[in-house]
Amino acid sequence: MTSSMTEPVLSIANLRVAFGARTEAVRGLSLTVGRGKTHCMVGESGCGKSISALSLMNLLPRGATRSADHIRFQGQDLLGLSDREMARLRGDKIAMIFQEPMTSLNPAYTTGSQMAEVFERHRRTTRRQAMDRADELLARVGITAPGMRLGQYPHQLSGGLRQRVMIAMALMCDPELLIADEPTTALDVTVQAQLLRLLQTLQQELGLALLLITHDLGIVARMAHRVSVMYAGQVVESGTVSEVFAAPTHPYTRGLMACIPVPGTTRTGEPLGSIPGVVPRIPPGFVGCGFRDRCDFATPDCAQTVPLRGAGSDHSYLCRLPPDGTRVAAA
Amino acid sequence: MTSMSVPQTMRAERRLPALRHLATLLGALIVGAALLIAIFAPYLVPHDPFAQDLNLRLIPPFWMDGSQPMHLLGTDQLGRDYLSRLIYGTRVSMLIGVLTVIASGLIGITLGILGGFYGGRTDDLVMFLITCRLSIPLILVALTVVALVGSSLTVVILTLGLLLWDRFAVVARATTMQLRSLDYIAAAQAAGASRAHVLLREVLPNIAHHLVVVATLEMALAILLEAALSFLGLGVPPPLPSWGLMIAEAKEYMFFSPWVIMIPGVALFVLVLGINLLGDGLRDMLGAELQR
The missing domain is CATH 3.40.50.300 (P-loop containing nucleotide triphosphate hydrolases)
Incomplete structure (x- = not known):
């Protein structure tokens, strides 16, 4: 080995x-x-x-x-x-990304709030800090205008974008x-x-x-x-x-x-x-x-x-x- | 990439059927008006609904001969102002409708989500409870309980709340089952979410629109059942003005003054119709949204 x-x-x-x-x-x-x-x-x-x-x-x-x-x-x-x-x-x-980007984001929440939630849960930060982190990571995974995407719901994103969001979400807590x-x-x-x-x-x-x-x-x-x-x-x-x-x-x-x-x-x-x-x-x-x-x-x-x-x-x-x-x- | 105009068209699509649907609008207006009347009842009534005046018994409403401008909808057999009693009756009906739905919703949705999400033994138990509940004759049990415990507003609400949860449970269970295998549930767990979080924040918001429709149906049913109980003398105790009670009190006079029974009857019909129209409209709107 x-x-x-x-x-x-x-x-x-x-x-x-x-x-x-x-x-x-x-x-x-x-x-x-x-x-x-x-x-x-x-x-x-x-x-x-x-x-x-x-x-x-x-x-x-x-x-x-x-x-x-x-x-x-x-x-x-x-x-x-x-x-x-x-x-x-x-x-x-340990983070995980799933196969189906169309169903792996919760349709009831904006991408920003879903991403922020993970960070808040593990790091006990405020929503504002978590949103900043989400913004930073969306930019990192190559999403243009991350600020706008944070406020959008999953059905407004394409499959590729959703999977990028999933990757960014997985990276929230390093x-x-x-x-x-x-x-x-x-x-x-x-x-x-x-x-x-x-x-x-x-x-x-x-x-x-x-x-x-x-x-x-x-x-x-x-x-x-x-x-x-x-x-x-x-x-x-x-x-x-x-x-x-x-x-x-x-x-x-x-x-x-x-x-x-x-x-x-x-x-x-x-x-x-x-x-x-x-x-x-x-x-x-x-x-x-x-x-x-x-x-x-x-x-x-x-x-x-x-x-x-x-x-x-x-x-x-x-x-x-x-x-x-x-x-x-x-x- | 998706353009900025996407959100606006989506919103427009969602709003349009509601406006186009005259029936839904009508239903919403009736329910909204009933809510406002119920909340502001003390400021709306022209007279004290409990004040009796035996000199002014059974005055007919404004469209009939012998009416008095002071009493627009006339008076009842004890000379109480009928319009005022009708307005306070709205309060009783809406209170019973809303509180019963909250109570039965809490029971039904909790059971349904637990059964649907966990499956196995939990689900067997939930299904057993639903089956038991469905085999209980509603009105008989309600009558018995109220007769044993004594009638009051609280007892009526609790009895109906404990009896009307079955549809909530069935719908919550079925919709949760459809959701539980979806990736975002697994993804939430993989992101460290607790069980309570998964059930309340991931599952519940995604089945809420189905439950809203059930809530309207149950509310209409609860209001009708209260009227029935009150009519049989086992609902809201007099002198509280419930529509069912008004109908019960009026039945002795219906041959000579048919309007005493007509007015609360029509009020009951209009409110229940309004709630059902709203429920149907919501179902259509949400159905269209789900098909996208």
Whole structure:
């Protein structure tokens, strides 16, 4: 791991989230995010990315339970915190941005009052000070005429503007860790590019630790230092972005990469890669590889416990196959 | 980017249907007038509504023969000025309407939001309470309670308040359920908001417009129920001038002086109609707004 770094801002070990006795949505997730670093969680819908993020914040929906060896944030284990202590941390040291900018602002309040509220709650300031701070941050996230926007309601803003407001709101209290759950998925590509650039700049300037959840490998390549590829609640491959992209090893990662058209390389009419089937629902106590039903290389051995293998200096994956390219598709 | 003119057009769109809707305007006028009359009743009455004068019994109102200019709407069987009693009756009706809605709203909205937001066992309990309430025959229970405890304005308001919360609860619960999965609720929690804050400041303002419509319906119902209770002699105790009581007292004279029963009857009809028109109008306006 990143031993040269000092203590990571966030370190999760063996996180599990279960919905009753029927489904285990996250199965032994471990990851670390360092100061000023971006860690991307990537995977298709339903593989447990968002649930992992919510479980960090202890905001799981009803009926879900979490357990972990530790969830350490700045040296403090979040598992031991009371609801009140956790609420004090949320929005202050740990901030979160949601996927859907059209619904993540409350339609009943002006943007200014929503932003100010976060600051007042955590910093016990007056409304005027909080509004000044909101004004400053709106300008920071590239909104022209922040004074006017502060007095507007969410329905008066475009999707891109709303997401900028959400980012500004998340930064109100100078968080150490920013969790962004598919922050640009609902936006069109030009706005998406602007926002990603903005996030990157802010992260470097403020030294944020960024946990970015996405299903878009293009975003990973562009933003991340490290990447965890998730499948069915497990990290099936993780490492530095350069190593994982240079030598994707897990069949699922390879499948994902094959789904992306590359201009100039992919010819018109040539079928894109696809992974047949959907992410299965996995009950607690499941043994073996969760991907085996969709994998081209699956053998009966895949139903046994799968080893975590190294594939480079800072790159590991969860599969029985060796890291070299020599593999034979099962019949 | 969105231009500066956007807010103005939005506001205009919201205001126009109300003005276009003559019925809504009429309803608003009636309810507004009733409110003003109720508040300023002591300054509006031409006579003391409780002062009896047996020499001036059953004087007809101004449009009939034998009327007296001093008593525009005539007098009742005890010679009390009918207009003054009608004005004070507005006060009783509006007081009962408003206070009952506040009491039942508090109960219903609290239960509805809790059930809708938390779901599971909490919701089961709330649904059970709503079902229980719906299986209670309103007027019978109200009659029994008032008969047992004795009739007074407070008892009537409390009884109706404790009985009329079901629609508030149903609407609050359903609308809260639609909201609770929206991102801004999660976003507020992710920003460190307490539970009370989420329920009161994030959920409540966004379902308030539905609840306003319910409030108008319940207010009309409460006023009618009070009139019914008073008519049966178990509502507001005499000599307090309630419209229901006026109708009850007038029923013995209705064959010879039909206006004694007509006047409070028409007043009741107009007020309830006004409240319902206002409620319908609000629903249309807010419905149009929700569709945008």
